[in-house]
Amino acid sequence: MINAWAMARNPKYWDNAEEFKPTRFENSMADYKGTEFCYLPFGSGRRMCPGSVFGMATLELIVARLLCYFNWSLPGKMLPEELDMDTIVGATAKRRNQLHLVATPYDVRMKFEDCSGTE
Ligand code: HEM
Incomplete structure:
Protein backbone atom coordinates (compact mmCIF):
# COMPACT_ATOMS: atom_id res chain seq x y z
CA MET A 1 0.00 0.00 0.00
CA GLY A 51 -11.15 2.27 -16.39
CA SER A 52 -9.18 5.55 -16.34
CA VAL A 53 -10.03 6.56 -19.92
CA PHE A 54 -13.69 5.68 -19.43
CA GLY A 55 -13.70 7.48 -16.07
CA MET A 56 -12.13 10.67 -17.48
CA ALA A 57 -14.43 10.73 -20.53
CA THR A 58 -17.48 10.31 -18.29
CA LEU A 59 -16.36 13.04 -15.89
CA GLU A 60 -15.53 15.45 -18.71
CA LEU A 61 -18.95 14.87 -20.25
CA ILE A 62 -20.73 15.47 -16.95
CA VAL A 63 -18.74 18.63 -16.13
CA ALA A 64 -19.05 19.95 -19.71
CA ARG A 65 -22.83 19.53 -19.63
CA LEU A 66 -23.13 21.18 -16.22
CA LEU A 67 -21.05 24.15 -17.45
CA CYS A 68 -22.86 24.35 -20.78
CA TYR A 69 -26.40 24.41 -19.41
CA PHE A 70 -26.00 26.37 -16.17
CA ASN A 71 -24.35 29.52 -14.89
CA TRP A 72 -22.85 28.77 -11.49
CA SER A 73 -22.48 31.20 -8.60
CA LEU A 74 -21.89 31.18 -4.87
CA PRO A 75 -24.82 31.82 -2.56
CA GLY A 76 -25.27 35.34 -1.17
CA LYS A 77 -22.11 37.42 -1.07
CA MET A 78 -19.82 34.46 -0.46
CA LEU A 79 -16.32 34.76 -1.95
CA PRO A 80 -14.51 31.87 -3.68
CA GLU A 81 -11.77 32.05 -1.00
CA GLU A 82 -14.42 31.31 1.63
CA LEU A 83 -15.35 27.95 0.07
CA ASP A 84 -14.82 25.13 2.52
CA MET A 85 -12.79 22.52 0.64
CA ASP A 86 -12.08 20.39 3.71
CA THR A 87 -12.15 16.65 3.09
CA ILE A 88 -12.60 13.52 5.13
CA VAL A 89 -10.58 10.46 4.35
CA GLY A 90 -12.03 7.00 3.93
CA ALA A 91 -11.72 4.50 1.11
CA THR A 92 -11.91 7.64 -1.01
CA ALA A 93 -11.61 11.30 0.01
CA LYS A 94 -14.85 13.24 0.06
CA ARG A 95 -16.08 16.65 1.15
CA ARG A 96 -16.48 17.17 4.87
CA ASN A 97 -19.34 19.61 4.29
CA GLN A 98 -21.79 19.89 1.44
CA LEU A 99 -21.06 22.24 -1.43
CA HIS A 100 -23.82 24.79 -1.93
CA LEU A 101 -23.97 26.53 -5.30
CA VAL A 102 -26.63 28.42 -7.19
CA ALA A 103 -27.32 26.95 -10.63
CA THR A 104 -29.06 29.25 -13.09
CA PRO A 105 -30.27 27.53 -16.27
CA TYR A 106 -28.41 28.85 -19.27
CA ASP A 107 -29.85 28.60 -22.74
CA VAL A 108 -26.87 27.78 -24.93
CA ARG A 109 -28.88 28.72 -28.06
CA MET A 110 -28.97 32.36 -26.86
CA LYS A 111 -25.17 32.42 -26.84
CA PHE A 112 -25.05 31.43 -30.49
CA GLU A 113 -27.73 34.00 -31.38
CA ASP A 114 -25.62 36.69 -29.63
CA CYS A 115 -22.59 35.62 -31.65
CA SER A 116 -24.34 35.39 -35.02
CA GLY A 117 -22.48 37.35 -37.67
CA THR A 118 -19.36 37.82 -35.57
CA GLU A 119 -17.58 34.70 -36.81
C1 HEM B 1 -12.57 8.89 -12.13
C2 HEM B 1 -12.87 7.60 -11.99
C3 HEM B 1 -11.96 6.54 -11.40
C4 HEM B 1 -10.94 6.65 -10.50
C5 HEM B 1 -10.41 7.92 -9.81
C6 HEM B 1 -10.39 5.33 -10.31
C7 HEM B 1 -9.32 5.01 -9.47
C8 HEM B 1 -8.80 3.74 -9.30
C9 HEM B 1 -7.67 3.41 -8.46
C10 HEM B 1 -6.85 4.40 -7.62
C11 HEM B 1 -7.44 2.08 -8.56
C12 HEM B 1 -6.34 1.26 -7.84
C13 HEM B 1 -5.11 1.23 -8.74
C14 HEM B 1 -3.91 0.59 -8.06
O1 HEM B 1 -4.07 -0.31 -7.23
O2 HEM B 1 -2.76 1.02 -8.36
C15 HEM B 1 -8.46 1.54 -9.45
C16 HEM B 1 -8.56 0.22 -9.79
C17 HEM B 1 -9.53 -0.30 -10.62
N1 HEM B 1 -10.48 0.41 -11.33
FE1 HEM B 1 -10.75 2.40 -11.25
N2 HEM B 1 -11.09 4.44 -11.09
C18 HEM B 1 -12.05 5.14 -11.78
C19 HEM B 1 -12.93 4.64 -12.71
C20 HEM B 1 -13.05 3.30 -13.07
C21 HEM B 1 -13.97 2.79 -14.05
C22 HEM B 1 -14.95 3.68 -14.87
C23 HEM B 1 -13.79 1.44 -14.10
C24 HEM B 1 -14.48 0.41 -14.95
C25 HEM B 1 -15.37 0.68 -15.89
C26 HEM B 1 -12.75 1.10 -13.15
C27 HEM B 1 -12.29 -0.17 -12.89
C28 HEM B 1 -11.25 -0.47 -12.05
C29 HEM B 1 -10.77 -1.83 -11.80
C30 HEM B 1 -11.34 -3.13 -12.38
C31 HEM B 1 -9.69 -1.72 -10.91
C32 HEM B 1 -8.83 -2.87 -10.33
C33 HEM B 1 -7.60 -3.08 -11.20
C34 HEM B 1 -6.69 -4.16 -10.63
O3 HEM B 1 -6.66 -4.32 -9.42
O4 HEM B 1 -6.00 -4.80 -11.42
N3 HEM B 1 -12.33 2.27 -12.55
N4 HEM B 1 -9.26 2.56 -9.89
Missing part, protein backbone atom coordinates in the same frame (compact mmCIF):
# COMPACT_ATOMS: atom_id res chain seq x y z
CA ILE A 2 1.34 3.45 -0.84
CA ASN A 3 -0.08 6.71 0.46
CA ALA A 4 -1.17 8.48 -2.73
CA TRP A 5 -3.01 11.07 -0.63
CA ALA A 6 0.21 12.15 1.11
CA MET A 7 2.16 12.12 -2.16
CA ALA A 8 -0.39 14.47 -3.72
CA ARG A 9 0.10 16.87 -0.82
CA ASN A 10 3.87 16.76 -0.49
CA PRO A 11 5.17 20.37 -0.46
CA LYS A 12 8.38 19.08 -2.03
CA TYR A 13 6.45 18.57 -5.27
CA TRP A 14 3.49 20.95 -4.98
CA ASP A 15 3.25 24.71 -4.36
CA ASN A 16 0.76 25.47 -1.58
CA ALA A 17 0.09 21.75 -1.43
CA GLU A 18 -2.99 22.05 0.79
CA GLU A 19 -4.68 24.65 -1.40
CA PHE A 20 -7.53 23.64 -3.75
CA LYS A 21 -6.12 25.11 -6.95
CA PRO A 22 -7.16 23.37 -10.18
CA THR A 23 -5.19 25.91 -12.20
CA ARG A 24 -1.99 24.32 -10.87
CA PHE A 25 -2.35 21.79 -13.70
CA GLU A 26 -2.36 24.42 -16.45
CA ASN A 27 0.85 24.31 -18.50
CA SER A 28 2.09 21.48 -16.30
CA MET A 29 3.64 18.19 -17.28
CA ALA A 30 1.82 16.39 -14.46
CA ASP A 31 -0.51 13.76 -15.77
CA TYR A 32 -2.53 10.91 -14.32
CA LYS A 33 -1.12 8.07 -16.40
CA GLY A 34 0.82 6.53 -13.55
CA THR A 35 4.31 7.77 -14.33
CA GLU A 36 4.24 10.94 -12.18
CA PHE A 37 4.46 9.43 -8.73
CA CYS A 38 3.45 12.62 -6.95
CA TYR A 39 -0.01 12.34 -8.56
CA LEU A 40 -1.63 8.92 -8.87
CA PRO A 41 -5.43 9.23 -8.94
CA PHE A 42 -5.64 5.99 -10.91
CA GLY A 43 -2.72 4.20 -9.31
CA SER A 44 0.25 2.95 -11.26
CA GLY A 45 1.83 -0.14 -12.73
CA ARG A 46 0.21 -3.47 -13.46
CA ARG A 47 -2.71 -2.91 -11.11
CA MET A 48 -3.41 0.60 -12.35
CA CYS A 49 -7.08 1.42 -12.96
CA PRO A 50 -8.14 -0.09 -16.32
Whole structure:
Protein backbone atom coordinates (compact mmCIF):
# COMPACT_ATOMS: atom_id res chain seq x y z
CA MET A 1 0.00 0.00 0.00
CA ILE A 2 1.34 3.45 -0.84
CA ASN A 3 -0.08 6.71 0.46
CA ALA A 4 -1.17 8.48 -2.73
CA TRP A 5 -3.01 11.07 -0.63
CA ALA A 6 0.21 12.15 1.11
CA MET A 7 2.16 12.12 -2.16
CA ALA A 8 -0.39 14.47 -3.72
CA ARG A 9 0.10 16.87 -0.82
CA ASN A 10 3.87 16.76 -0.49
CA PRO A 11 5.17 20.37 -0.46
CA LYS A 12 8.38 19.08 -2.03
CA TYR A 13 6.45 18.57 -5.27
CA TRP A 14 3.49 20.95 -4.98
CA ASP A 15 3.25 24.71 -4.36
CA ASN A 16 0.76 25.47 -1.58
CA ALA A 17 0.09 21.75 -1.43
CA GLU A 18 -2.99 22.05 0.79
CA GLU A 19 -4.68 24.65 -1.40
CA PHE A 20 -7.53 23.64 -3.75
CA LYS A 21 -6.12 25.11 -6.95
CA PRO A 22 -7.16 23.37 -10.18
CA THR A 23 -5.19 25.91 -12.20
CA ARG A 24 -1.99 24.32 -10.87
CA PHE A 25 -2.35 21.79 -13.70
CA GLU A 26 -2.36 24.42 -16.45
CA ASN A 27 0.85 24.31 -18.50
CA SER A 28 2.09 21.48 -16.30
CA MET A 29 3.64 18.19 -17.28
CA ALA A 30 1.82 16.39 -14.46
CA ASP A 31 -0.51 13.76 -15.77
CA TYR A 32 -2.53 10.91 -14.32
CA LYS A 33 -1.12 8.07 -16.40
CA GLY A 34 0.82 6.53 -13.55
CA THR A 35 4.31 7.77 -14.33
CA GLU A 36 4.24 10.94 -12.18
CA PHE A 37 4.46 9.43 -8.73
CA CYS A 38 3.45 12.62 -6.95
CA TYR A 39 -0.01 12.34 -8.56
CA LEU A 40 -1.63 8.92 -8.87
CA PRO A 41 -5.43 9.23 -8.94
CA PHE A 42 -5.64 5.99 -10.91
CA GLY A 43 -2.72 4.20 -9.31
CA SER A 44 0.25 2.95 -11.26
CA GLY A 45 1.83 -0.14 -12.73
CA ARG A 46 0.21 -3.47 -13.46
CA ARG A 47 -2.71 -2.91 -11.11
CA MET A 48 -3.41 0.60 -12.35
CA CYS A 49 -7.08 1.42 -12.96
CA PRO A 50 -8.14 -0.09 -16.32
CA GLY A 51 -11.15 2.27 -16.39
CA SER A 52 -9.18 5.55 -16.34
CA VAL A 53 -10.03 6.56 -19.92
CA PHE A 54 -13.69 5.68 -19.43
CA GLY A 55 -13.70 7.48 -16.07
CA MET A 56 -12.13 10.67 -17.48
CA ALA A 57 -14.43 10.73 -20.53
CA THR A 58 -17.48 10.31 -18.29
CA LEU A 59 -16.36 13.04 -15.89
CA GLU A 60 -15.53 15.45 -18.71
CA LEU A 61 -18.95 14.87 -20.25
CA ILE A 62 -20.73 15.47 -16.95
CA VAL A 63 -18.74 18.63 -16.13
CA ALA A 64 -19.05 19.95 -19.71
CA ARG A 65 -22.83 19.53 -19.63
CA LEU A 66 -23.13 21.18 -16.22
CA LEU A 67 -21.05 24.15 -17.45
CA CYS A 68 -22.86 24.35 -20.78
CA TYR A 69 -26.40 24.41 -19.41
CA PHE A 70 -26.00 26.37 -16.17
CA ASN A 71 -24.35 29.52 -14.89
CA TRP A 72 -22.85 28.77 -11.49
CA SER A 73 -22.48 31.20 -8.60
CA LEU A 74 -21.89 31.18 -4.87
CA PRO A 75 -24.82 31.82 -2.56
CA GLY A 76 -25.27 35.34 -1.17
CA LYS A 77 -22.11 37.42 -1.07
CA MET A 78 -19.82 34.46 -0.46
CA LEU A 79 -16.32 34.76 -1.95
CA PRO A 80 -14.51 31.87 -3.68
CA GLU A 81 -11.77 32.05 -1.00
CA GLU A 82 -14.42 31.31 1.63
CA LEU A 83 -15.35 27.95 0.07
CA ASP A 84 -14.82 25.13 2.52
CA MET A 85 -12.79 22.52 0.64
CA ASP A 86 -12.08 20.39 3.71
CA THR A 87 -12.15 16.65 3.09
CA ILE A 88 -12.60 13.52 5.13
CA VAL A 89 -10.58 10.46 4.35
CA GLY A 90 -12.03 7.00 3.93
CA ALA A 91 -11.72 4.50 1.11
CA THR A 92 -11.91 7.64 -1.01
CA ALA A 93 -11.61 11.30 0.01
CA LYS A 94 -14.85 13.24 0.06
CA ARG A 95 -16.08 16.65 1.15
CA ARG A 96 -16.48 17.17 4.87
CA ASN A 97 -19.34 19.61 4.29
CA GLN A 98 -21.79 19.89 1.44
CA LEU A 99 -21.06 22.24 -1.43
CA HIS A 100 -23.82 24.79 -1.93
CA LEU A 101 -23.97 26.53 -5.30
CA VAL A 102 -26.63 28.42 -7.19
CA ALA A 103 -27.32 26.95 -10.63
CA THR A 104 -29.06 29.25 -13.09
CA PRO A 105 -30.27 27.53 -16.27
CA TYR A 106 -28.41 28.85 -19.27
CA ASP A 107 -29.85 28.60 -22.74
CA VAL A 108 -26.87 27.78 -24.93
CA ARG A 109 -28.88 28.72 -28.06
CA MET A 110 -28.97 32.36 -26.86
CA LYS A 111 -25.17 32.42 -26.84
CA PHE A 112 -25.05 31.43 -30.49
CA GLU A 113 -27.73 34.00 -31.38
CA ASP A 114 -25.62 36.69 -29.63
CA CYS A 115 -22.59 35.62 -31.65
CA SER A 116 -24.34 35.39 -35.02
CA GLY A 117 -22.48 37.35 -37.67
CA THR A 118 -19.36 37.82 -35.57
CA GLU A 119 -17.58 34.70 -36.81
C1 HEM B 1 -12.57 8.89 -12.13
C2 HEM B 1 -12.87 7.60 -11.99
C3 HEM B 1 -11.96 6.54 -11.40
C4 HEM B 1 -10.94 6.65 -10.50
C5 HEM B 1 -10.41 7.92 -9.81
C6 HEM B 1 -10.39 5.33 -10.31
C7 HEM B 1 -9.32 5.01 -9.47
C8 HEM B 1 -8.80 3.74 -9.30
C9 HEM B 1 -7.67 3.41 -8.46
C10 HEM B 1 -6.85 4.40 -7.62
C11 HEM B 1 -7.44 2.08 -8.56
C12 HEM B 1 -6.34 1.26 -7.84
C13 HEM B 1 -5.11 1.23 -8.74
C14 HEM B 1 -3.91 0.59 -8.06
O1 HEM B 1 -4.07 -0.31 -7.23
O2 HEM B 1 -2.76 1.02 -8.36
C15 HEM B 1 -8.46 1.54 -9.45
C16 HEM B 1 -8.56 0.22 -9.79
C17 HEM B 1 -9.53 -0.30 -10.62
N1 HEM B 1 -10.48 0.41 -11.33
FE1 HEM B 1 -10.75 2.40 -11.25
N2 HEM B 1 -11.09 4.44 -11.09
C18 HEM B 1 -12.05 5.14 -11.78
C19 HEM B 1 -12.93 4.64 -12.71
C20 HEM B 1 -13.05 3.30 -13.07
C21 HEM B 1 -13.97 2.79 -14.05
C22 HEM B 1 -14.95 3.68 -14.87
C23 HEM B 1 -13.79 1.44 -14.10
C24 HEM B 1 -14.48 0.41 -14.95
C25 HEM B 1 -15.37 0.68 -15.89
C26 HEM B 1 -12.75 1.10 -13.15
C27 HEM B 1 -12.29 -0.17 -12.89
C28 HEM B 1 -11.25 -0.47 -12.05
C29 HEM B 1 -10.77 -1.83 -11.80
C30 HEM B 1 -11.34 -3.13 -12.38
C31 HEM B 1 -9.69 -1.72 -10.91
C32 HEM B 1 -8.83 -2.87 -10.33
C33 HEM B 1 -7.60 -3.08 -11.20
C34 HEM B 1 -6.69 -4.16 -10.63
O3 HEM B 1 -6.66 -4.32 -9.42
O4 HEM B 1 -6.00 -4.80 -11.42
N3 HEM B 1 -12.33 2.27 -12.55
N4 HEM B 1 -9.26 2.56 -9.89
